[in-house]
Amino acid sequence: MINVHEVLETNKMIDQEHLDVRTITMGISLLDCSTESVLQTCQNIYDKILRYASNLVRTGEAISREYGIPIVNKRISITPAAIVGASCCKTTHDFVKIAKTLDRAAHDVGVNFIGGYSATVQKGMTRADELLIRSIPEALKRTELVCSSVNVASTKTGINMDAVRLMGDVVKETAEATKESDSLGCAKLVVFCNAPDDNPFMAGAFHGVSEAEAIINVGVSGPGVVKFVLENLPEGTNFEVLCETIKKTAFKITRVGQLVAQEASRRLGVPFGIIDLSLAPTPAIGDSVADILQAIGLERTGAPGTTAALALLNDQVKKGGVMASSYVGGLSGAFIPVSEDQGMIDAVNAGALTIEKLEAMTCVCSVGLDMIAIPGDTPATTIAGIIADEAAIGMVNQKTTAVRVIPVIGKGVGEVVEFGGLLGYAPIMPVNKFACDVFVNRGGRIPAPIHSFKN
Amino acid sequence: MNRTVITVVGKDTVGIIAAVCTYLAENNVNILDINQSILQGFFTMMMIVDINNCNVPFSELRDGLTAVGESKGVEIKCQKEEIFNQMHRI
Numbered sequence: 001m002i003n004v005h006e007v008l009e010t011n012k013m014i015d016q017e018h019l020d021v022r023t024i025t026m027g028i029s030l031l032d033c034s035t036e037s038v039l040q041t042c043q044n045i046y047d048k049i050l051r052y053a054s055n056l057v058r059t060g061e062a063i064s065r066e067y068g069i070p071i072v073n074k075r076i077s078i079t080p081a082a083i084v085g086a087s088c089c090k091t092t093h094d095f096v097k098i099a100k101t102l103d104r105a106a107h108d109v110g111v112n113f114i115g116g117y118s119a120t121v122q123k124g125m126t127r128a129d130e131l132l133i134r135s136i137p138e139a140l141k142r143t144e145l146v147c148s149s150v151n152v153a154s155t156k157t158g159i160n161m162d163a164v165r166l167m168g169d170v171v172k173e174t175a176e177a178t179k180e181s182d183s184l185g186c187a188k189l190v191v192f193c194n195a196p197d198d199n200p201f202m203a204g205a206f207h208g209v210s211e212a213e214a215i216i217n218v219g220v221s222g223p224g225v226v227k228f229v230l231e232n233l234p235e236g237t238n239f240e241v242l243c244e245t246i247k248k249t250a251f252k253i254t255r256v257g258q259l260v261a262q263e264a265s266r267r268l269g270v271p272f273g274i275i276d277l278s279l280a281p282t283p284a285i286g287d288s289v290a291d292i293l294q295a296i297g298l299e300r301t302g303a304p305g306t307t308a309a310l311a312l313l314n315d316q317v318k319k320g321g322v323m324a325s326s327y328v329g330g331l332s333g334a335f336i337p338v339s340e341d342q343g344m345i346d347a348v349n350a351g352a353l354t355i356e357k358l359e360a361m362t363c364v365c366s367v368g369l370d371m372i373a374i375p376g377d378t379p380a381t382t383i384a385g386i387i388a389d390e391a392a393i394g395m396v397n398q399k400t401t402a403v404r405v406i407p408v409i410g411k412g413v414g415e416v417v418e419f420g421g422l423l424g425y426a427p428i429m430p431v432n433k434f435a436c437d438v439f440v441n442r443g444g445r446i447p448a449p450i451h452s453f454k455n
Numbered sequence: 456m457n458r459t460v461i462t463v464v465g466k467d468t469v470g471i472i473a474a475v476c477t478y479l480a481e482n483n484v485n486i487l488d489i490n491q492s493i494l495q496g497f498f499t500m501m502m503i504v505d506i507n508n509c510n511v512p513f514s515e516l517r518d519g520l521t522a523v524g525e526s527k528g529v530e531i532k533c534q535k536e537e538i539f540n541q542m543h544r545i
Contacts (some may be wrong), residue, residue, distance in 0.1 A: 001488065001503070002460065002503070002536065002539045002540060002543060002544075003490075004462075004490050004492070004494075004499065004501040006539055006542075006543040007460055007462055007501050007539055008462070008464075008494070008499070008501075009543075010538065010539055010542055010543075011462060011532060062514075065513070065514055065517060066513055066514075066534070066535050067534050067535055067537070067538040068532055068533075068534035068538065069538060252542045252543070255541040255542045256538060256541065256542060258541065259537055259538060259541045
């Protein structure tokens with residue numbers, strides 16, 4: 001039988017160390033909503049989302065109450081909209097109508113975000129893909145809860161540099177379109193390499209075409225819990241003990257996610273998909289991946305040793321979490337967003353952390369350059385260059401990488417931008433001033449890498 | 456059986472156990488196990504109860520216990536047992 005110490009340990013994780021289930025995300029296939037009429041397609045999309053997800057929020061809240069575990073977000077991911085709208089959308093404006101429908105459906109079922117205003121163009125763009133991508137700035141301006149992602153590269157296909165170049169412009173245009181709110185639109189737009197089909201986290205969630213009709217994916221979190229146990233280790237504890245401790249903690253955190261996922265799946269009558277084992281920080285003090293890296297022994301995140309510490313953390317989280325869940329997927333690892341992590345913000349302000357170091361960290365973390373505010377006058381070609389670099393890291397290392405940078409229109413290095421809520425705030429970081437125009441303007445594709453002769 | 460864990464943590468005063476047990480009895484909740492001690496100066500009680508025949512829905516029971524806790528100046532949590540089994544047992 002459970003003893004009092006175990007009960008108190010669990011409750012302390014929840015009350016003091018910010019243990020939570022970050023998101024229950026329902027993936028819904030919209031493939032059967034396609035028609036040749038924009039109006040009818042929008043109606044089908046709205047009806048289907050409401051049919052599947054109208055009880056999602058209520059169910060999440062009930063589970064949260066019964067087990068005493070916060071479930072922070074309830075979200076929906078959908079089939080990439082470029083596919084759903086391919087047969088009816090003839091203009092960017094038609095795609096914006098789909099975005100508005102998604103936004104209305106998300107508001108009506110009460111979810112926090114809806115993801116999947118997406119295109120997967122790692123090898124080439126269809127006409128619809130390109131229309132959707134070009135509609136993103138307008139779509140993110142006209143909607144509140146819609147998140148957009150574009151997959152521009154993969155290990156199997158290489159990097160679609162035409163799409164990379166286009167996304168440089170789209171990120172910039174999105175920043176311009178939402179400049180009244182400090183270019184917030186860019187916080188809802190992510191550019192991927194090797195995007196997973198079952199990721200429950202925003203802004204990159206979409207319901208891949210290989211997925212079932214509907215599915216429940218759960219993202220767990222809990223950097224605060226890991227930080228707390230590491231801080232309580234005796235000074236000078238060796239790596240063996242350190243790694244074991246992280247692994248055991250990741251196991252416990254993930255078990256809660258597994259329970260919530262199974263319950264949500266049972267109550268909603270929708271199959272359980274995966275648990276995403278990510279350590280996702282929030283702006284709350286102590287709920288920080290950077291603080292974990294400091295607890296491992298760095299003066300500040302960004303100091304030499306940061307990449308090794310992050311690699312260790314990421315791997316142990318996976319090792320602990322894999323045994324705790326029957327199906328693991330999504331991104332699974334440690335997120336390193338800047339604006340959502342007080343420790344990262346402090347490291348930037350102290351001059352310890354630069355975009356270049358963050359880029360190195362993305363080789364071993366679960367995603368990529370995330371929630372980084374850059375000067376509003378950064379050229380679109382430079383943004384495309386940043387995207388190409390991240391895509392190359394993902395492509396060669398067979399991992400997911402992503403770019404979610406926010407060129408804050410009207411602001412420069414040293415100024416601070418406030419996004420609010422879970423998105424936090426960020427100091428604007430300097431970007432390398434040297435140009436890469438000739439490189440990104442070449443056009444075409446970078447071929448897929450060879451996977452023999454590894455070194 | 457529908458097992459639920461009730462934890463009570465706070466400053467020790469007269470009648471905490473009585474108040475909780477009375478409330479549970481009124482709602483037809485059967486107590487299976489009680490464990491009470493003073494941990495780091497705080498009154499700490501854990502109960503495992505069966506709410507199978509409880510008169511009220513779970514959320515009402517939980518809110519009722521929270522109110523009992525407020526009247527006694529302690530914090531009372533009511534959670535289904537699976538969360539602890541999941542986390543601490545393989």
